[in-house]
Amino acid sequence: MNTTMKRHLSSEILPSGLPPVASPDDEAPVVAANGRRIGEVILDLQNISLSFGGVKALTDISFDVREHEIRAIIGPNGAGKSSMINVINGVYHPQKGRILYRGQPRAGMHPSAIARQGIARTFQNIALFKGMTVLDNIMTGRNTKMRSGLFSNALWWGAARNEEIEHRRKVEEVIDFLEIQHIRKTPVGRLPYGLQKRVELARALAAEPHMLLLDEPMAGMNVEEKQDMCRFILDVNDQFGTTIVLIEHDMGVVMDISDRVVVLDYGKKIGDGTPDEVMSNPEVIKAYLGTSH
Ligand SMILES: Nc1ncnc2c1ncn2[C@@H]1O[C@H](COP(=O)(O)OP(=O)(O)O)[C@@H](O)[C@H]1O
Ligand SMILES: [Mg+2]
Numbered sequence: 001m002n003t004t005m006k007r008h009l010s011s012e013i014l015p016s017g018l019p020p021v022a023s024p025d026d027e028a029p030v031v032a033a034n035g036r037r038i039g040e041v042i043l044d045l046q047n048i049s050l051s052f053g054g055v056k057a058l059t060d061i062s063f064d065v066r067e068h069e070i071r072a073i074i075g076p077n078g079a080g081k082s083s084m085i086n087v088i089n090g091v092y093h094p095q096k097g098r099i100l101y102r103g104q105p106r107a108g109m110h111p112s113a114i115a116r117q118g119i120a121r122t123f124q125n126i127a128l129f130k131g132m133t134v135l136d137n138i139m140t141g142r143n144t145k146m147r148s149g150l151f152s153n154a155l156w157w158g159a160a161r162n163e164e165i166e167h168r169r170k171v172e173e174v175i176d177f178l179e180i181q182h183i184r185k186t187p188v189g190r191l192p193y194g195l196q197k198r199v200e201l202a203r204a205l206a207a208e209p210h211m212l213l214l215d216e217p218m219a220g221m222n223v224e225e226k227q228d229m230c231r232f233i234l235d236v237n238d239q240f241g242t243t244i245v246l247i248e249h250d251m252g253v254v255m256d257i258s259d260r261v262v263v264l265d266y267g268k269k270i271g272d273g274t275p276d277e278v279m280s281n282p283e284v285i286k287a288y289l290g291t292s293h
Helices: 081-087 111-116 134-140 148-153 157-177 194-208 223-240 251-257 275-279 282-289
Strands: 039-051 055-066 070-074 096-101 119-122 209-215 245-249 258-264 268-274
Touching: 039 081, 039 245, 055 070, 055 081, 055 096, 055 245, 055 258, 055 268, 070 081, 070 223, 070 251, 081 209, 081 245, 111 119, 119 194, 134 157, 157 194, 194 209, 194 223, 223 245, 223 251, 251 275, 258 275, 258 282, 268 275, 268 282, 275 282
Parallel strands: 070 245, 070 258, 119 209, 209 245
Antiparallel strands: 039 055, 039 096, 258 268
């Protein structure tokens, strides 16, 4: 079991997997075995419960996310992974529990306010404007950063123009970073799926987030596309220090790129730790082997 679940794609995805965080339970900052610095806890989810009518999507879930880490959320379909991301970025408000972001309790905050705090996301089902170009889609990622509205545009066209130039510059930077210069003028709807996923990542990066929530960024991709996406996620994490919360089904990818993993099943947390720890956790193994969904 373990061998099939563990690293079955490792050699294809990344030649050398990243070793896990040294001591994830300590409150003090820790250094990953590969020398990467993992910081303090910046997002603390405490006893989160969320239901839709009679459906319990999340039951009493607690876990935290440390600065600069890649934190994976895994679990079978319907486990509550997307609901968790929607709780983190304020689309859903849990009936129970507490969320602390950088030590501050966060209750009833609107998604746009959370975006302004520096949390950006991508969606399980691509949410881009299909008829618009790649460039224009990525530009929408700058919305939270735009200060000049219509009124100030009319009054202070000079300032608004400078702001526009700055937004364009940032967007071009992201386009270069993700190597999508060749498709910048292409309508998103004409692109293959793998590239659309990359454009969605670009839009999220255009917001210059401190924390990036990625809901199955590699679903439906072939091996090369996954390899590229893994590389971009690691580069974002390395070069910008962005903290990443990643929902992913491919265990090889999870083992290779995440520092710590939280495992959900039927809305409950059944595992939490380094990739090696969770993959050898009997409850996790049972959830993956015994599942019919
Ligand atoms: N907006 C919603 N309304 C009703 N039920 C929902 C809603 N979102 C999620 N659920 C339910 O919550 C459970 C967890 O779903 P989800 O978070 O999408 O799981 P995962 O992403 O792990 O596949 C499922 O039973 C799903 O049907
Ligand atoms: Mg989901």
